[in-house]
Amino acid sequence: MSFFNKLKSKLFKSSSQLEEGLDAIVEEGGALSEPDAPEPPAAPEPPKPEPRPDPAPEPFPAPQDPDPTPRPQEVPDPAPSEVPQGPVPVEIPDDTPPGQPNTGGLLGRVFGRQSAAPVVRRPLDDDMLESLEDLLITADMGVQTAARVTANLAEGRYGRRVSTQEIKEALAEEIARIMEPVARPLPLYAKKPQVVLVVGVNGSGKTTTIGKLASQFNAAGKSVVIAAGDTFRAAAVEQLQVWGDRAGVPVMTAPQGTDPASLAYDAHKKAEEDGADLLMIDTAGRLQNRADLMEELAKIIRVIRKRDETAPHNTVLVLDATTGQNALNQVEIFQKIADVSGLVMTKLDGTARGGVLVALADRFGLPIHAIGVGEQIDDLSPFDPEEFAAALTGLTR
Amino acid sequence: MSALTWKEGDTPIVGEFLELRQSCELDRLNAGAAAKGLAGSLHCVTAKSGVRLVAMGRIVGDGGMAAMLVDLMVEPNMRGQGIGREVMERLVAWCREELPRSCSISAIPVPGSYSLYKGAGFEIRGGMAFSLP
Ligand SMILES: Nc1nc2c(ncn2[C@@H]2O[C@H](COP(=O)(O)OP(=O)(O)OP(=O)(O)O)[C@@H](O)[C@H]2O)c(=O)[nH]1
Ligand SMILES: [Mg+2]
Numbered sequence: 215m216s217f218f219n220k221l222k223s224k225l226f227k228s229s230s231q232l233e234e235g236l237d238a239i240v241e242e243g244g245a246l247s248e249p250d251a252p253e254p255p256a257a258p259e260p261p262k263p264e265p266r267p268d269p270a271p272e273p274f275p276a277p278q279d280p281d282p283t284p285r286p287q288e289v290p291d292p293a294p295s296e297v298p299q300g301p302v303p304v305e306i307p308d309d310t311p312p313g314q315p316n317t318g319g320l321l322g323r324v325f326g327r328q329s330a331a332p333v334v335r336r337p338l339d340d341d342m343l344e345s346l347e348d349l350l351i352t353a354d355m356g357v358q359t360a361a362r363v364t365a366n367l368a369e370g371r372y373g374r375r376v377s378t379q380e381i382k383e384a385l386a387e388e389i390a391r392i393m394e395p396v397a398r399p400l401p402l403y404a405k406k407p408q409v410v411l412v413v414g415v416n417g418s419g420k421t422t423t424i425g426k427l428a429s430q431f432n433a434a435g436k437s438v439v440i441a442a443g444d445t446f447r448a449a450a451v452e453q454l455q456v457w458g459d460r461a462g463v464p465v466m467t468a469p470q471g472t473d474p475a476s477l478a479y480d481a482h483k484k485a486e487e488d489g490a491d492l493l494m495i496d497t498a499g500r501l502q503n504r505a506d507l508m509e510e511l512a513k514i515i516r517v518i519r520k521r522d523e524t525a526p527h528n529t530v531l532v533l534d535a536t537t538g539q540n541a542l543n544q545v546e547i548f549q550k551i552a553d554v555s556g557l558v559m560t561k562l563d564g565t566a567r568g569g570v571l572v573a574l575a576d577r578f579g580l581p582i583h584a585i586g587v588g589e590q591i592d593d594l595s596p597f598d599p600e601e602f603a604a605a606l607t608g609l610t611r
Numbered sequence: 612m613s614a615l616t617w618k619e620g621d622t623p624i625v626g627e628f629l630e631l632r633q634s635c636e637l638d639r640l641n642a643g644a645a646a647k648g649l650a651g652s653l654h655c656v657t658a659k660s661g662v663r664l665v666a667m668g669r670i671v672g673d674g675g676m677a678a679m680l681v682d683l684m685v686e687p688n689m690r691g692q693g694i695g696r697e698v699m700e701r702l703v704a705w706c707r708e709e710l711p712r713s714c715s716i717s718a719i720p721v722p723g724s725y726s727l728y729k730g731a732g733f734e735i736r737g738g739m740a741f742s743l744p
């Protein structure tokens with residue numbers, strides 16, 4: 215299964231909200247680009263929800279192909295009642311030959327992109343820009359980033375009549391442009407052991423991510439040692455041991471309540487003695503307002519520097535993508551106490567609105583090393599800006 | 612039905628919030644206003660069923676003298692299971708924990724939900740409000 219298919223089916227499961235919104239916006243003020251198209255004699259209702267011809271679940275419109283035959287697509291039916299007082303109910307005459315399945319109405323046609331098919335277009339005016347900006351905000355891009363993206367979108371297009379497809383492409387391009395510089399895998403250095411400190415609020419997915427990363431590095435021939443620095447909860451140590459076993463990586467533990475800084479110190483010693491390439495240090499989930507836990511993190515860093523003053527070489531902040539805008543605050547808070555060098559965004563399989571990644575990239579420019587797309591050990595993917603942008607906007611490629 | 616996932620402190624994503632409002636048949640809000648409002652929360656409690664936001668409530672205010680409990684919502688088909696009460700209890704518990712003793716907490720419950728608020732310690736006082744057109 216290709217990454218994109220996996221991303222499509224896991225990320226934004228419920229179909230991209232942006233996609234639906236974009237369709238609605240263009241339709242609302244849109245008109246068919248073929249003025250001489252015959253007025254529809256009130257298109258007949260599609261004959262029931264037909265069974266999908268493709269047995270494989272395909273949450274997105276299937277990729278386009280040059281084949282000019284209309285392809286059946288799973289798209290919402292533009293029921294006239296859903297078009298909020300648009301000027302003209304935009305519909306095209308149903309000229310589907312009898313016996314052939316209805317292709318899902320207008321949107322099916324638009325997406326089918328027959329060379330001669332009429333396409334709904336709408337002038338890119340202030341109204342439309344405002345709707346677009348609102349849509350980006352609802353997708354969690356944040357007010358500032360949404361405004362910036364919208365402004366960039368308007369440049370060179372203002373006043374032009376645009377189709378949904380064009381807007382999606384432009385938006386995807388704009389998003390990919392913002393995301394491109396931050397798509398960077400975890401950098402590997404010659405330093406042995408390279409110390410990777412993993413931080414984040416509780417439940418963000420630190421321990422799971424360490425297991426996944428360790429497994430990937432292990433598979434790539436790197437020797438890894440994990441330090442179970444969350445000595446706060448007994449269950450946390452066990453959890454990490456389970457993940458370590460899965461990844462085939464040794465886990466250094468200490469009894470509950472041990473100073474995590476001294477565990478980190480010992481783990482570094484062991485990793486060095488073993489000649490390990492990487493030392494990954496898990497930490498307790500700390501609520502931002504818990505000053506003591508924050509101090510504990512600062513202490514881990516101080517102590518590890520006694521063994522290697524260049525450590526930690528990476529401080530990875532793990533953020534839960536379903537958290538929304540608070541992810542921005544978390545970056546700010548962790549940046550104050552730790553030198554955050556990169557991000558891992560988890561639970562992208564659990565949200566239809568990954569817009570916060572765009573806001574993060576726009577605001578902080580921190581590298582996104584990987585994205586979590588599930589709870590299993592191989593559910594960690596590199597971050598691909600173009601595929602992300604396409605998935606977010608519902609662009610078919 | 613899967614168990615609900617409760618979260619404290621994080622505001623929901625603007626789109627989720629607007630969808631929940633819509634399902635509760637509340638007036639439409641501008642997305643920018645919602646984003647700004649959510650970002651200004653003192654505290655927020657959310658409940659999700661899978662990936663869907665089904666209930667929430669927020670505390671807004673100056674954090675010292677006056678606070679207000681707002682946006683207490685439960686998706687219509689999830690009502691009658693005590694979810695609203697749990698949101699309320701979590702919000703009030705947070706207020707007791709985090710706000711100064713003399714802080715006054717107000718709310719404007721929709722008719723029909725007074726008992727929920729009374730149960731949490733609210734009492735009826737005179738008040739006024741209006742919304743900008
Ligand atoms: N769906 C999904 N779930 C994830 C992902 N990453 C982590 N989780 C789940 O999120 C929950 C918390 O993950 P943990 O790895 O324990 O998080 P943590 O940051 O170590 O938590 P604390 O140690 O309590 O601070 C677990 O149920 C994980 O299975 C992901 O990418 N997708
Ligand atoms: Mg953990």
